[in-house]
Amino acid sequence: MKVNWTWWRKATEEDGPAEENRYLISEIGVARTEWMNAHSRLDYVIEKDQIDYAVFALEAAEKRYEMLLRKAKRAKLTLLNDKTGKVVEA
Template sequence: MKELRKGAFLFQRGTKKTEEQDKQELLAEIRLAHSQWKTAQHHFEHALEKDEIDYAIYAVEAAEKRYEMLLRQAKRQNVTSAYHITVEVRG
């Protein structure tokens, strides 16, 4: 019986580590998505031709949606971080 408990403890411990890894991966994805969103905004600001502008609009909207999706996912999972981002709200 003692061996069974020891194995169960190791399994729980491994699960907790995986949850922490998942949290860190989500936070890394959020940082990456924010960076991609800012890059897309920069490209939009410097687009000159109609096709460039159209593509830049698409890229900004896609990056923004991905960033918002990841933030909602973090909120649902109660994932927080000391990493803070100032978000500019359009409107």
């Protein structure tokens, strides 16, 4: 399983607000996918240790997703679903 740690990247002075916003929106998409994957993983665990890990991973993914959504909200970004064209609610 490949882990994406790029969300820890700090913005540099060369990055403008628009670049930072694009990066944030991209990371929200990644975080949402990770959260959905962690949620679906719970359907396949059997042993107690696997259940503990799956719940921990789900909670961590959910916290990251929520944190990024709050950051986008503070930045007053509007996220649109590419498929439906509707605003994604936090």
